[in-house]
Ligand SMILES: *[C@@H]1O[C@H](CO)[C@@H](O)[C@H](O)[C@H]1NC(C)=O
């Protein structure tokens with residue numbers, strides 16, 4: 001958004017600022033200020049997790065022995081899911097920070113999943129973000145983007161909007177990826193299974209940085225990623241009854257306006273498409289001689 005603002009007139013910047021301020025004001029109210037244990041548990045290596053003194057900032061660390069991960073206690077189906085992350089600075093080649101939603105605790109064969117993965121790099125070389133979508137255990141829907149800022153310098157907000165019409169990945173409220181539902185029975189759109197939210201840090205120097213050419217420098221360990229301001233405005237799943245049926249009236253994230261990008265979001269999205277996309281599986285005809293069906297759905301609708 002910053003990069004585009006320079007070409008806008010002063011009045012529209014002020015107007016935008018007012019909207020953004022109003023938006024943030026209303027959404028900050030939903031930020032969870034409870035303790036970590038209220039809503040999260042550690043998945044593995046408790047001793048690689050720490051918090052700030054006041055408990056509001058969380059740190060995951062990776063060393064040669066192991067990484068670490070946490071997950072929500074609750075599952076959700078549809079909503080707005082958001083968190084601020086600051087990534088490992090300096091030489092972080094081979095280090096992957098994942099921030100994702102998944103219907104299962106492990107890599108089960110029938111899982112649905114929505115991924116943000118941050119692929120570390122050598123000092124001064126750009127981090128990439130990779131996003132992916134899984135339905136019933138099948139993924140292969142990768143996109144890779146550059147960012148318009150250094151994600152290791154400060155916290156930035158990474159969010160997912162999920163309803164029965166679209167999944168949108170946002171970075172600082174700029175939509176970087178739109179994944180549509182065609183509404184047909186055999187669609188590739190995860191919409192049935194409730195998902196937990198996870199984050200983890202791990203080593204993937206066999207593939208992550210320049211395709212695995214750049215190995216992790218363990219002399220620099222531990223590698224630490226930081227988190228704060230987890231916020232959910234969504235439907236919390238309750239067993240045993242099928243909860244969280246779309247109502248389209250009760251919640252903003254399920255209403256008509258959230259079924260497609262707004263005009264302002266379309267401008268931001270177009271800017272991202274023009275400038276920051278490194279890889280899009282829909283364009284990879286070597287990998288997919290037949291283009292996957294969902295690739296024909298327009299993000300502009
Ligand atoms: C977080 O935990 C509290 C206490 O258990 C619960 O009331 C609240 O609904 C949870 N928030 C989310 C977003 O799941």
Ligand SMILES: *[C@@H]1O[C@H](CO)[C@@H](O)[C@H](O)[C@H]1NC(C)=O
Nearest residue numbers: 108109110111135136137138
């Ligand atoms: C989901 O995947 C499982 C295991 O691969 C398969 O048996 C099942 O038929 C699939 N379900 C649907 C609805 O496609």
Ligand SMILES: *[C@@H]1O[C@H](CO)[C@@H](O)[C@H](O)[C@H]1NC(C)=O
Nearest residue numbers: 119121125126128208209210
């Ligand atoms: C790391 O930096 C290199 C060199 O600039 C670049 O080609 C690559 O895309 C960057 N990111 C990753 C994850 O490899």
